[in-house]
Amino acid sequence: SQELEQSPQSLIVQEGKNLTINCTSSKTLYGLYWYKQKYGEGLIFLMMLQKGGEEKSHEKITAKLDEKKQQSSLHITASQPSHAGIYLCGADSGGSNYKLTFGKGTLLTVNP
């Protein structure tokens, strides 16, 4: 079965700093999804990556998928307290179109 490893497990940054969260798969990714979860709430979809080398940006968040489609990174530029939360990567291995496997998440704290 597919496993996703996220690093770091937790991250504390000062407001305004840049940061990167990584997600590594044990298998080639068919699709890679980034979600954000605020405490006590459901997950919010951020971005989906499917092609090797693909990069997408939304506001100050950029996600990339490497050429081999086994690693993705999420980069936040000039972090703000509103970026705080748990970031999860989810993967679709392509065998089944009805299942996402999630990493264990990265807890981001942004200090003002």
Place this chain on the structure above:
Amino acid sequence: DTAVSQTPKYLVTQMGNDKSIKCEQNLGHDTMYWYKQDSKKFLKIMFSYNNKELIINETVPNRFSPKSPDKAHLNLHINSLELGDSAVYFCASSPGGQIYEQYFGPGTRLTVT
């Protein structure tokens, strides 16, 4: 307008009881899911339904029985609740056939005492 809603938001019950969690989506999606998030925040798929048909059952104890009366609803019934069932349960939906993005409900925090 709430896209994916769950009720109740909190559920506290005793071991051995039977309880249900309801989920409704108004997005017109064909596929719905139940996830369990444990105390360590690890999110794991439990069930997936497509057009009211069970597609995925991830080795979940048969005390858990999902029911989909129509495409917009996927309810989760749990029999003989155990302490280990305490977790946050999330319902989600996505457009039919392919995953694309999944839209999650706010979660139901189940505490079994």
